[in-house]
Amino acid sequence: MSGPRTAAVVGCGDVSTVHLEAIAAVDGIDLVAVCDTDPAARAATAERHGVPGFADHRTMLAETSPDVVHICxxxxxxxxxxxxxxxxGVHVLLEKPVAHTLDEAARVVEAAERSTARIGVCFQNRYNATAQAARELLASGELGAVLGAAATVMWTRTPDYYRARPWRGRWETSGGGLLINQAIHTLDxxxxxxxxxxxxxGHAATRFYSDVIEVEDTAELLLTHDGGARSIVYGSLANVAHSPVTIDVTAERGSLSIRGGLTVTRADGRVETVPERVAPSNGRTYWGVSHEVLIRDFYARLDDDEPFWISPREATKSLRILTDVYARSGIGPHAVTPSHL
Incomplete structure (x- = not known):
């Protein structure tokens, strides 16, 4: 980072917690404003952090001129x-998903590609120690060709989770349920x-919370990858507890298993492990441990010539996958012909 940067946060809901923590933790970033249409959330966050609060992001931008805005x-x-x-011309760090529909995502992609500003999308789990080690090992070719993967996201929600933030359970405001709001990180x-x-x-449906939400709470997917690898993904919010997210990758000469830490099992019997880092936070544990790592990296790359590596175009890949499942399931506004990736 070439010098101090000023930051603002738009959206003072739950996930803003980890963004505000990271801004406070990283040297050279000064929070100058927060913004939320909800007066209580706005006032509480502004008072807690000692900055002005705004109801409109355009007014905030005009009065405080932040270098970077975090959209939450x-x-x-x-x-x-x-x-x-x-x-x-303001740099943007955008929480996932890039948008709630593919058409809206395309607007962000187009704006990013005509702007001189940088934008990154928060798929922070790519920065996990386990994910980084797995990616490096698979890319090295040591385990041979990748044959496919199996992944699960089996969590629980309560009716109060949706009642507290009604937008979460509606197609018009969330764009979906389990797949776009929880399992999107695993799909990514x-x-x-x-x-x-x-x-x-694949197929998505509302198996348990149909009296509370209109979006899906359960889904199963079959993915075909470039080169012919095949993956299966299952997710549900109807579990009675939060089970660890699992990702198992099978290759010609070994396998990888992510269950908190990473276990690498080679064909000759050798087993290696990579522990995940610990990152204390007031945010929810299932958000992972890497928001601050991603945010540090984003700010460090602001002067790069190249776009940030998790760009809107890159982030649209997972949105396209889940949108295809909605279309195939005939649910929500996505009940149209699948895009056939």
């Missing part, structure tokens, strides 16, 4: 805010580790 709003607000900021890691997805099959 509900999904359906991502594109409008991101496009406004990029067109104003599977395609990042195994390869770009060229075909999607």
């Amino acid at each position: 709003t509900p999904h359906h607000q991502h594109a409008d805010v991101a496009v406004d900021l990029l067109d104003a 890691l599977v395609q990042w580790l195994v390869g770009d997805v060229t075909h999607v099959d």
